[in-house]
Amino acid sequence: MTTLVTPAASGMGPGAGPGTDQGWPPSLRPGMLPGTVPPDVPVPEGRKGWWRRNAVWLVLLPVAMAVAAGASSFRVWAFWWPVGLHHEVERVAVGEQAHLAGEYYDLGLDVPERANTTVLREIDATVTSIQQVDRLPPPSWGDPVTIPDGSVAYEVGMHFAAEPKTDLSGCQIVLVADDGTRYGESTTDVLGSSNRCSTPDAAGFVSARPEWDVTSFVLADPAAKITQVRLGFGGPEYVTFDVP
Amino acid sequence: MKHARNDGPDIAFRLARRVVATVADDMSTMQRVGAGIVAALVAITPFGAWSEVEAHADPLAAGTPVEVGPFEVKVVRVATVDEFAYLVPKPGNHLLGVVAEVTNTGEVPEYRATLGQAIPAPQNVAIVPKAALDELGADTAPDGGADPSADPAASADLGASEEAELPPATILSAKDGTTISVFNPGVTHRVALLWEQGGKWSGRTIPLEVIELEWIEESVVSLDNGYWLPNEVAYHGRIPVDAERPGAGSNQSGPSAEAGQP
């Protein structure tokens, strides 16, 4: 057997085999019989690049990532967002009036006809005064409270205006220091009142009058510089009063 | 084989059938039946076919410690008592108390409920069933809140109540009647497991069972991991009943539990 066609001309390797000397077209691969449809011959038109071939998926990838992130972030709106003060709806200075509006789910404990409905709570609030005090007034219930050593007490005066029977439970009057420390976040104040936005003689957790005033006492660190007062009802909406 | 390769997923099935067919072709009918039985026996093995059907319960006796899950439990005595600590049964009923010395032999604390699962309420001794406890709650509600038909049915008809689910024990310290919520490793507590019992019951012994607790490191069916699962009855015995106070055992502080009560 002789090799008549040089490997260079036919594009075949030296192992081309016995068939090559029988005059088959040089384009046939080794092992292929004449008449066989060759398998996909590599696309000659300049081989489309990987980026071109996968263009559709490349466009869809960011979309898929956004959808995946959204699907796995349900905890943010389901658990984190509704609990805590996250949405500042208005920011005014002390002495100015702010309007706090936010929805909550009413269980109907005080107003049975609102039971199990989503209610929009709207309340106008003004911080009338904020000052340090040397002693705490006697609480309406329980033993007198003295300011513990290593603490100072602030008295915050607030004026409210809202439709009667506005739910006031979960009221938080928070003093925020310049370093971000939040004093008085609890819904119970230092005197043991668990309804900080109601007057001490209030019977339930809903407002009785169109306008009323309250004072709330908050313990803070002696070195703290209070820069804000925040009012909220558990969140996420709250209003901020800047302390001059 | 070319055909099988192209059909991918059922290649194993086809291969197995081929092997079975080849082997079975050479067999007599009797051999086939025999081979079929053997194959069936092998197939049911992983499903626990050879485990003992009747879990054999070891004897349980007062004074003999038994190991159950993370606990070593020694039943000291069983007694009936009119009331204990904050537990006051309905008028006419009394409390059945099992006094036991319980030691957590593990390395980590165990909750009271785990012990409660290991020692269920004794059967057929007129323990007031769970439904009656719900009814107790209803009694405190304003009149008319409770279902009037439920009241006589649950408390009077003891025969029917045996079918109802019995409540888990209330577990208190036998020394002082306080609630022990956690059993720390290595600490031996003398506890009283208490159930409300119908006043008419006056037996001499109660049947007491201790349930084996199996540690589930990773649960197959649920997402819960690392807990004690109540399994089969591991110990069973009849314990004699003293008609005395469960707290007043061999120690001096028994009466002190009663002292705090009106």
Next chain:
Amino acid sequence: MRHGRRRITWKGTALVVGGVVAGCTLVTYVPQDTGVDEPFIVEGAVGEVLDLTYAELTVTEVRVADTLAGVAEAAAAGGTFIVVDASWRATQGETTFVGAEVTDARGRRFWPTDQAGCSILAKAQPGYAWRATYCFDVPRDALDGATVRLARGDQGEEHAGQRRDAVAVVDLGISGREADELWQATETVSPQEPGYALASAGGSEG
């Protein structure tokens, strides 16, 4: 490559199996970054003020008691009670301090009891120090070398609630001989109800 059905090739099989083996090998043998899960442990001693970023904590006093005499009830120990008085001063906002656990020298873990008015958790805000008394019922051989671990995160589920968060570990300072004396003593302790702590968190009323 042919269109239509694809053939299972040795090369393809080797790629898949090789990939799985390589992945399993990585997961099995490459050390996981344990730092991701580990809490930030702040070690200290009784009387020291420990900075946990979310709070300042002081273990003010450690006592041992056979009996706890509370306001509503008295409780006798199964082993003996380690009574740990601590003072929490929150530094960010209202915080619930849920973690409280004693660990002995052998690594056994002990959780607090709520018998006789003892605390199993504390809740405090910035602006004041809040005192809590934790009581742990432990066996005799747990006293020597025991430490208490306090944090805002829960210690259940292998300290899952404390991952990547500050945790205080305070040596209770009980050595071998002391342990025997403490075990034999028959002390009765009245746990104080939670309340405002004294001025200097480091001081102790005992």
